[in-house]
Amino acid sequence: MKTALVGNQNSGKTTLFNLLTGSNQKIGNWPGVTIERKEGTIKGSKISIVDLPGIYSLSPYTSEEDVSRIYIMEEKPDLIINIIDSTSLERSLYLTTQLLELNVDVVIALNMSDILLQNGIEININKLSESLGCSIIPISAKKNTGVKELIDLIKSKNYIHNQRIKIYPPDVEETITKAEKHVPKENELHKRFIAVKMIENDPRYLVVLNEHTKNEIKQIEQKYDMDGEQLIASLRYDYIGMLKKDCLIVHPHKESITDRLDRVLLNKWAAIPIFIVIMGLIYLLSIGIVGGIFTPLLDMLFNADGDITLTISYIFGSSSFDLYFKGLGPLLGDWLSSIGGSPWLVSLVENGIVSGVSSVLGFIPQLFILFIFLSFLEASGYMSRIAFFLDRVFHKFGLSGKSLIPFVVGTGCSVPGIMSTRIVEDENEKKSTIALTPFIPCSAKLPVIALFAGFFFPSIGWLVSLSFYVFAIVLILFYGIIFKKLLFKGEHSSFLSELPAYQMPTFSHLMRDVWDRTWSFIKRAGTVVLLCSVIVWVLASYSWTFQYVASDISQSMLAGIGNAFAWFFYPMLGGHWSWAATASAIQGMIAREQVVSSMSVIASLSGGTSVFTSSAFSFFNGWSAYAYLTFIMFSIPCVATVSSMRKEYGSWKLTLFTVSFQLVNAWVLASLIGGIGWLISL
Amino acid sequence: MAIDKKKSLKVGEEGHLSDLHRGQKCIVLNFHNDNAALRRHLLDMGITKGVVIEIKKIAPLGDPVDIELRGYELCIRKVDMHTIDVRVIK
Numbered sequence: 001m002k003t004a005l006v007g008n009q010n011s012g013k014t015t016l017f018n019l020l021t022g023s024n025q026k027i028g029n030w031p032g033v034t035i036e037r038k039e040g041t042i043k044g045s046k047i048s049i050v051d052l053p054g055i056y057s058l059s060p061y062t063s064e065e066d067v068s069r070i071y072i073m074e075e076k077p078d079l080i081i082n083i084i085d086s087t088s089l090e091r092s093l094y095l096t097t098q099l100l101e102l103n104v105d106v107v108i109a110l111n112m113s114d115i116l117l118q119n120g121i122e123i124n125i126n127k128l129s130e131s132l133g134c135s136i137i138p139i140s141a142k143k144n145t146g147v148k149e150l151i152d153l154i155k156s157k158n159y160i161h162n163q164r165i166k167i168y169p170p171d172v173e174e175t176i177t178k179a180e181k182h183v184p185k186e187n188e189l190h191k192r193f194i195a196v197k198m199i200e201n202d203p204r205y206l207v208v209l210n211e212h213t214k215n216e217i218k219q220i221e222q223k224y225d226m227d228g229e230q231l232i233a234s235l236r237y238d239y240i241g242m243l244k245k246d247c248l249i250v251h252p253h254k255e256s257i258t259d260r261l262d263r264v265l266l267n268k269w270a271a272i273p274i275f276i277v278i279m280g281l282i283y284l285l286s287i288g289i290v291g292g293i294f295t296p297l298l299d300m301l302f303n304a305d306g307d308i309t310l311t312i313s314y315i316f317g318s319s320s321f322d323l324y325f326k327g328l329g330p331l332l333g334d335w336l337s338s339i340g341g342s343p344w345l346v347s348l349v350e351n352g353i354v355s356g357v358s359s360v361l362g363f364i365p366q367l368f369i370l371f372i373f374l375s376f377l378e379a380s381g382y383m384s385r386i387a388f389f390l391d392r393v394f395h396k397f398g399l400s401g402k403s404l405i406p407f408v409v410g411t412g413c414s415v416p417g418i419m420s421t422r423i424v425e426d427e428n429e430k431k432s433t434i435a436l437t438p439f440i441p442c443s444a445k446l447p448v449i450a451l452f453a454g455f456f457f458p459s460i461g462w463l464v465s466l467s468f469y470v471f472a473i474v475l476i477l478f479y480g481i482i483f484k485k486l487l488f489k490g491e492h493s494s495f496l497s498e499l500p501a502y503q504m505p506t507f508s509h510l511m512r513d514v515w516d517r518t519w520s521f522i523k524r525a526g527t528v529v530l531l532c533s534v535i536v537w538v539l540a541s542y543s544w545t546f547q548y549v550a551s552d553i554s555q556s557m558l559a560g561i562g563n564a565f566a567w568f569f570y571p572m573l574g575g576h577w578s579w580a581a582t583a584s585a586i587q588g589m590i591a592r593e594q595v596v597s598s599m600s601v602i603a604s605l606s607g608g609t610s611v612f613t614s615s616a617f618s619f620f621n622g623w624s625a626y627a628y629l630t631f632i633m634f635s636i637p638c639v640a641t642v643s644s645m646r647k648e649y650g651s652w653k654l655t656l657f658t659v660s661f662q663l664v665n666a667w668v669l670a671s672l673i674g675g676i677g678w679l680i681s682l
Numbered sequence: 683m684a685i686d687k688k689k690s691l692k693v694g695e696e697g698h699l700s701d702l703h704r705g706q707k708c709i710v711l712n713f714h715n716d717n718a719a720l721r722r723h724l725l726d727m728g729i730t731k732g733v734v735i736e737i738k739k740i741a742p743l744g745d746p747v748d749i750e751l752r753g754y755e756l757c758i759r760k761v762d763m764h765t766i767d768v769r770v771i772k
Contacts, residue, residue: 056723056726056727057723059722059726061718061719061722062719062723087754088752088753089753090728090752090753090754091752091753091754094728226731229721230725230730230731233725233726233730234730234731234732237728237730237733244753250753259738262739266739266741268742269742271742388741388746388748388757389741389742389743391741391745391757391759392741392743392744392745393743395745395759401746497756497757498754498755498756498757499748499755499757
């Protein structure tokens with residue numbers, strides 16, 4: 001048996017999907033989280049279920065609605081589970097009236113039934129079920145109530161079969177019956193649905209009508225003084241209005257918590273300062289405090305080799321401790337030497353693997369805290385408010401308020417960020433958003449910033465991190481307007497969205513989301529970064545003739561590769577020829593955190609106790625550090641991001657253009673900054 | 683599209699949805715809008731002739747606007763509100 005889960009955006013669809021299947025898909029308290037259809041199996045059965053994107057209608061205009069319509073008509077599910085947000089019943093039932101015109105059974109899952117009374121709403125479920133001619137199960141996806149009953153009903157197949165109730169006035173119903181006769185044989189199954197589409201002037205089905213029926217539709221349009229599309233929409237809502245009168249009691253209730261919170265959080269004067277303070281605090285706490293304390297500690301646990309100075313920084317200062325400690329890498333190295341391991345093996349483990357992987361793992365504590373905050377903002381509904389009030393600004397710059405969502409998701413990783421650009425309705429705003437999302441410092445870029453900031457700007461490291469977000473936003477707005485003027489020229493765009501009610505995210509949801517993000521970071525450290533670290537170690541330890549050249553890294557293959565491209569980085573490094581910085585930056589195209597990992601491997605091979613005291617990187621100063629960071633932040637994104645860009649654009653040409661634009665932009669900016677430092681030092 | 687600034691509408695007067703202030707209520711009379719996709723989307727969201735709309739929240743920078751209709755709330759840009767003709771009822 002095949003079932004499909006259909007519902008409005010932000011109706012709790014993905015939450016229900018997870019409950020039904022026991023899987024773990026991403027949920028957010030903003031509309032449009034489900035961007036691709038997902039499949040699963042209902043727990044304890046062989047019934048397959050497809051989670052379709054959130055839609056309001058089955059109109060032919062948006063790709064999500066088209067995906068859903070095509071799925072239902074061509075894959076022919078046996079049952080549609082229509083999830084409804086019972087706190088916006090009228091709008092939700094609008095979609096239901098369309099589903100009921102199809103020749104598929106429908107079961108309604110009436111979600112958020114637990115907060116109905118709180119909102120002063122009472123629904124007579126029996127009466128509603130009788131009127132619509134389909135089964136209704138009240139559930140709360142958030143509290144996991146009613147879901148078992150829903151599963152049992154689906155399994156037993158004891159639900160009411162679709163009766164295709166007549167909801168329009170008799171004259172319109174008559175025209176529908178006539179139009180049904182023109183429905184082509186292959187669509188016979190859904191003839192009522194298609195007949196209604198014909199009256200709506202749906203371009204897809206108009207062709208098959210004969211003159212007589214066309215005239216009849218015209219007469220109806222004249223009688224009601226509306227075109228077919230308006231007419232059907234109005235009549236649907238009229239019918240729902242009638243249902244509402246019969247089945248719904250609305251008690252007057254006092255101002256909701258959401259409205260009261262919005263009075264402050266969306267206040268004309270307070271909203272933007274509050275937003276800035278919240279974001280500032282988040283980065284201060286996660287990168288400033290947690291990062292400053294735990295990253296050096298973890299580095300010590302992995303890499304300390306005997307006498308070391310441990311420097312812990314906290315926002316307005318730092319403390320250093322001299323102590324003796326041997327970390328995992330040196331301990332493993334000692335052990336390998338003691339059992340007779342050759343020097344190259346010791347070096348591979350100590351300088352290649354442990355040093356490379358741990359340089360990335362060290363950032364987990366601060367990312368973990370950052371993810372908790374971001375996940376909370378997302379799930380609580382505040383992020384939708386930010387999109388709401390930034391729309392005015394973004395719109396001016398050729399973007400949508402909804403572009404904020406890819407940007408925020410992009411702070412974790414650009415790949416899902418770019419995928420979520422699908423929620424931006426306007427095609428031009430969407431393309432701009434795709435091109436600009438990679439500017440946002442993703443979690444893999446943070447280690448790079450932290451590495452440089454921790455050494456060159458120790459007391460204001462968090463401010464340097466924050467500065468790259470500001471830098472990114474400035475670039476996004478600047479190029480947004482340029483793209484709007486030159487590239488993605490378009491007249492109209494719309495922003496239609498909802499402000500979801502504020503809610504306290506459940507602890508388990510929050511932890512699951514944070515764990516997902518953290519785990520994917522760890523996985524990359526264990527796969528891509530591990531593999532690259534080994535490759536870098538090999539390239540850095542052997543010459544072109546495959547001689548082990550550990551004593552002189554400048555003879556290595558890596559140095560050769562770096563030297564071939566070092567001219568490109570010469571200006572931004574303030575007039576320094578560095579194969580090491582060059583080779584590390586190139587690896588950033590595989591994965592950004594690999595820059596850190598590569599620098600650690602090269603540094604430990606060239607015999608430094610820390611990255612910037614090693615001979616390979618000791619030339620860096622504040623200017624060249626910031627310039628190099630600028631390049632790493634804004635140049636060609638990693639391979640995974642480029643491929644998802646290509647997927648969302650649907651065009652190699654546009655992808656190549658974007659990538660070259662990013663490279664040129666990053667090079668110019670970085671060379672400017674590095675150049676200033678160079679001039680000063682002359 | 684030019685949007686008239688600070689036009690105050692009293693009860694019974696007609697104008698565009700974008701002219702209304704926070705807390706005002708109106709009834710939809712008609713649309714003038716040549717973007718088929720947007721028009722359909724507005725219809726799907728329940729903005730049909732005769733529906734009552736209340737201005738609930740306005741974004742801190744003045745745009746977009748959160749409106750209430752049919753028992754739920756919707757955010758919409760002023761340019762789009764400009765395409766909806768209304769009569770003020772409160």
